[in-house]
Amino acid sequence: MKIRIVAVGKISTILKEAQEHYLQKLRILEIVEVKKQRTKEDEGKKLLEKAKGYIVALDERGREMTSKEFASFLQKHPFITFIIGGADGLSEEVREKSNFLLSLSKFTLQHDIARIVLLEQIYRADQIIKGTPYHRD
Ligand SMILES: C[S@@+](CC[C@H](N)C(=O)[O-])C[C@H]1O[C@@H](n2cnc3c(N)ncnc32)[C@H](O)[C@@H]1O
Incomplete structure (x- = not known):
């Protein structure tokens, strides 16, 4: 399983x-940052250029899942890219x-x-897959 996160700009100092x-902790994961563009449409094109494999766009209007469902979801895709929009959100093309x-x-x-919440959920999913006590329910 390989995971890529594609996001706009460098993460803020307080969250670095x-x-x-x-x-x-997650050697299976890489983060690719694209430069902020003038419009979200241009930003969308840059984000999509870096996407590979199964593409998941993060969107508050999308589908929610439990952490266990997320762990099974990750296991189904050998290469998965998560796209996170910038301050203006995602373009229609990305959706x-x-x-x-x-x-x-x-x-x-x-x-x-959103990037940090996603990272913690990927870590949690990895621990669920490995059967460690990190996730208790
Ligand atoms: C500040 S939000 C953009 C808000 C923008 N007004 C919109 O409607 O999309 C920036 C990005 O963070 C991610 N994001 C924010 N909240 C999210 C949520 N609840 N679920 C999934 N992704 C979220 C999305 O990728 C979004 O494009």
């Missing part, structure tokens, strides 16, 4: 440490070209916060 924490729209909750999250 959290990102590093999960990157060190149309993605295989799946995933919601992390009904809240609108700042895009760097």
Whole structure:
């Protein structure tokens, strides 16, 4: 299983440490950052250029799932790319070209916060797959 996160811009200083924490634990994961563009349509094209394999766009209007469902979902796809929109959100083209729209909750999250929530859920899913006590329910 290989996972790529494609996002707009560098993560803010206050969240960088959290990102590093999960990157060190998840060797199966890489983050590709594209430069902020003038419009979200241009940004969408740059994000899609970096997407590979099964494409999941993060969108509060997408489908929610439990952490266990997310773990099974990850296991089904050998290469998965998660796309996170910038401050203006995702273009229609990204929504149309993605295989799946995933919601992390009904809240609108700042895009760097969405990145950290996604990282923790990927780590949690990895622990569920490995059967460690990290996830208890
Ligand atoms: C600040 S939000 C964009 C809000 C924008 N007004 C919209 O309607 O899409 C930036 C990005 O963070 C991600 N995001 C924010 N909240 C989310 C949520 N609840 N579930 C999934 N992704 C979310 C999405 O990729 C979104 O494009």
